[in-house]
Amino acid sequence: MADNQVLISALVGWTVAQLLKTIIDLILNRSFSAERLVGSGGMPSSHSATVCGLTTAAGLVYGVSSFEFAISFVLASVVMYDAMGVRREAGKQAKLLNMILEQDSFRLTNEAFQQRLKELIGHTPLQVLAGAALGIALAFAVDGCYA
Numbered sequence: 001m002a003d004n005q006v007l008i009s010a011l012v013g014w015t016v017a018q019l020l021k022t023i024i025d026l027i028l029n030r031s032f033s034a035e036r037l038v039g040s041g042g043m044p045s046s047h048s049a050t051v052c053g054l055t056t057a058a059g060l061v062y063g064v065s066s067f068e069f070a071i072s073f074v075l076a077s078v079v080m081y082d083a084m085g086v087r088r089e090a091g092k093q094a095k096l097l098n099m100i101l102e103q104d105s106f107r108l109t110n111e112a113f114q115q116r117l118k119e120l121i122g123h124t125p126l127q128v129l130a131g132a133a134l135g136i137a138l139a140f141a142v143d144g145c146y147a
Helices: 005-029 046-062 067-084 086-102 125-146
Strands: none
Touching (some): 005 046, 005 125, 046 125
8 A cells, every 4th residue: 555656645635624723713713622633524525635645645746647537537527526515515404504593492302403414514615625735735745755
């Protein structure tokens, strides 16, 4: 596995993005949240860092005309579009539903409605862009280690 530059680039992208996300959350909220180490949402997008690290490394190792690059490029496009679109909208809906469920006039006794919905699941375009830039930069750094 250590000799698989493409996989290592993707894993480094995810790891560094999650660590940065945790540090940023710690600074902004002045408290440590272990969930940020593995959770989705927030700055930078670890999904974008992962797939852009994967795509960049595939381009560096196999060339931009390769099927490896083509597949990873399409995957990256879908993942980043989903992060900014569907997942971001789902997070907005979760926030609204949580607000409704917290109202005194709207109390449900079913246990399924007692747990808050996860709100931080999508990304803003800036968070996706930051994750993409991070993944690309880290793939070049990893490439330098393999040279």
